[in-house]
Amino acid sequence: MRLSEFEPRIIGFLCNWCSYAGADLAGVSRIQYPANIRIVRVMCSGRIDPTIPLEVFKMGADGILVLGCHPGDCHYVEGNLYEEIKINMLKRLMALTGLEPERLRLEWVSASEGQRFAQVVTEFTERIRKLGPSPLSGQRPDRQILENLQAARDAASDFRLRVLVGRERELTEKSNVYEEKVSQEEFDTLLDDIVKTEFIRHKIYLLAKANQLSVKALAEQVRMKPSDVLCHIVEMRRRNMIALDHVEGTTPIYKALEVE
C-alpha cells in the first residue's frame, strides 16, 4: 500500500458529558476534520477497560483516541483520572508487544471545545498516517505481534495487574497506616516490573496452550534464560495456569490449563 493511499482507521471512545458534546459542537460549528475517526459513546472515559483498546487493536485499528473531561470536570468526579492510570499502564504493556504505544492516546476535550476536538482528531490522524498502517490491519496481520497483543490483553485482564492499577491512586496519594507513601517513581518502577512479568507469563501460557513445551523450548521462543522461565512456570503452576503434562526422558513437558 502506498503511503498516500493509506487512510488510517481510528476508533474514538468519547465520554458522553464532555468529549462527545465537544464532538457535537464541532459539528454544529461546521468545523472540518478528517473523516477517519469512528466514534463510540460511553458514559465516562473511565468505562474503558484496559482490555478494550487491546481487543480493538487486535481487530486492526490503526489508532485509538480516548477522550474524557478535563481533570476536575468529570461528570462522575474522577473517572477520567482513573482512566489516565489505565492508559499509562496500557502504553507500557503495548511497548512490549511491538505495536507502537503512540497509536493509543488519551486527551481531555470539554463540551465547549469543538475546535479543540477537531484539532486533536486532525493531529492524531496525521500522526497515525505518518506512522503507517497497523501491522495487524489488512489481510495478513503480523502473527508475532498478534500473539503478543493477545498476551497483553490476557495480562490486562488478569487480577494482579488490575489490582495494582486499581490501587495506584491510593498508594501514591494517600499514606498507609504507617504513614508511608509510595512515590510516583517507586510506583512506576513497580508497575513496569509487574507489566513485564505478567506479559511474559501470559505469553508463556499462550505458547504452552498452542503446543505442550519444555522449559528450554519455551525459553527459546520468549528469548529468555531457561532459569527465568522456570521461575515463571513455578508461579504459573501455583496459579493453576499451567501443569506438568508428561516427562520426555528427563525433560518435563508443560501444558496450559483452562482458565477463566
Added chain:
Amino acid sequence: MNENEEPRVGVFVCHCGVNIGGVIDVKEVVEYAGKLPKVAYAEGNLYTCSSEGLSKIKEAVTKFHLNKVVVASCTPRTHETLFRSACEEAGLNKYVFHMANIREHCSWVHPKEPKKATEKAKEIVKMAVAKAVLLEPQIEPEIDVLPSALVIGGGVAGMAAALSLANQGFTAHLIEKENEIGGKLKELYKLYPNDDYASNILGEFTQATRSNPNIKVHTSSTVKQVEGFIGNFKVKIDREGKEEALDIGTIIVATGANVLRPDGLYGYGESKNVLTQLEFEQLIKDGKLGRPKNVVMIQCVGAREEKEGGRNYCSRVCCAVAVKNALQIKELSPETEVYVLYRDMQTYGKDFEEQYRRAREGSVQFISYDKENPPDVFRGSDGKLTVRVRDIMLNAPLELDADLLILSTPLVQSKEAKELSKILKVPLGSDGFFFEAHVKLRPVDFATDGIFVCGTAHSPKTIAETIAQAYATASRAGIPMAVGRVRTEAITASVDESVCTGCATCIRMCPYSAIQKDERGIAKVNDVLCKGCGVCSASCPEKAIKMKHFSDAQVLAEATASLGGS
C-alpha cells in the same frame, strides 16, 4: 420481548432535510443498512423526528416485528429521548433503541467530501446495528420518597429552608448543634444595606420556626450517620449522647460558616485593641465603642491569598461589612477618624454601592494597598498601635495611629463540615466549602440525588442571598417529596457474585458510595445510588462487574464493527 428472540433490527436513516441528505447519499446508506446481518427493515425519512417519521417507526415495529431500533440522524444528546418514547409507544422497551450520529459527527463536518462522508455514515450505521443487536431491555427502578426533610444547621439558611418546606406541607427536622437556633445572626448587630437590627430578623425567623407544627427543632444535636438514598435516608442524630433515628426523604445542608480568627496576623491576639469585624459588632452591640480618635480597618486579612492550598477566594461580604461598620462608627462617634485599608472594594450587591458612596462622602477614609505591600502594625511601649501602609494612589507611605484595629477576615468552612461531608458522601471544593453538582445547571444540588446545599456552607454570601438560596433548596427538595416517587438510573453496574472476591477495589473508586460488601463479603451495587459511569467495571480485578447497556461486549461490538474484514 422474549430474551431468546432473534434480533430483528429496524434502521431509519434521516435526511434531516439537506443537513444530512445534502452531503450523504441516504439512499445508498439505506440499501447498505438493509443488507446488514440481523437487519429486518431499513428506510429513509425526510425528517425521522417529525410526527410522520415517528409514526413510520411505530408502524414498522408492528409490521416487521422489529425488536431493536436504530435511527441514523443527529446526536443522542438532543434526540434520544424522543426516539426512545416512540419505541415505548410501539410497545418496545426504550433501551433497545440506539442512535447513529451521522449529522454532527459526519455530514456537518465533512461537507466537502460527500463520498467519504457516505462511506463513514455506512460504517457508523454498521457500528450502531452491531450494538443494537446486543441491546437488552432495562428497567428504571421507581422508589417512594418520604415527605420528610432533614435540614442540617439552624441558622438563617436552615430556618428559611425549613419554613419553606413546612409551608409546603412537609415535615422538616431542623438540626442545630448549639442549644438554641439562630446561628451567626445572634452575633450580629445591624445589617447592611439598610441598618435593620439583626435581632429583628432573627426574632421573626426563630418565632416562625418554633411555632410551625411541621418543624421539629432538634437543638444540641448533630448528625452522626446517614445511610440510604433519596427518598429513604436512614439518619441517626446524637443529642447530648442520646441517639435518635429519623427516616428522611431529602436532606438540606445549611451548616453555615465560621469567621477566620486571624491569629498571628496584625497583632491579633496580642493586643485587646485588635478585633475581627464580628468581635467589633459585639463591642458596639454592648455600647462599648466610646469615643476613639482613630479606627483603622484592614480588608482581605487572610483572604485572596493566591497561593497553593491557601484561602484564595474572596469572602464577598467583608467589604460591605466594613462600609456598614465604618458608617456605624461615624454615627455613634462623629469625631472619630475611620480608615479602611483595602485591596479592592467589591460592593456588588443591591444598594451596597450607595452605602459605599455614602461612606466616602461621609469622610470615611479609603486607602488602597497592594498585596505585595500589606500594612504593618507596630505596638509602642505604651501599647498604642500604629499602622504603616503604602498608599498606592499617593505612592507614598502613610502612618496611622489606631486606637482600634479591626480586621476583615473571611468566612471559612467549619471543622464539622469536613466530618459531615464524609457522613453524607458529598464533596468539598478546594476552598473547603461544599461543592455543588454544577455551577449553573444545578447550583443548589449535590451530585448525589436528594441532597442540597444553601447558605454560607456553600460559599460566603449575604443574608439576602442565603435566604434566596435556602428557598431554592426547599423548592428543589420539595419536587420529589411532592411527587412522592422518583425514577432512578437504569444503566447501573451489577456484580457477578460467583466471581467477586471482595477485594474492594470498586468500593474505593465509586464516587457515589454505591457499592458495599454484603454479609458474605461480596460487593453489592445499590441501584438507586449507582449513576452508571462504569469505572468499577473497567477496574474490577476479577472482571466481575458488568455494566448494563454498556457491557464490554456491547462496547467492543460497536467499536470493532467497522474493522477487520468488511
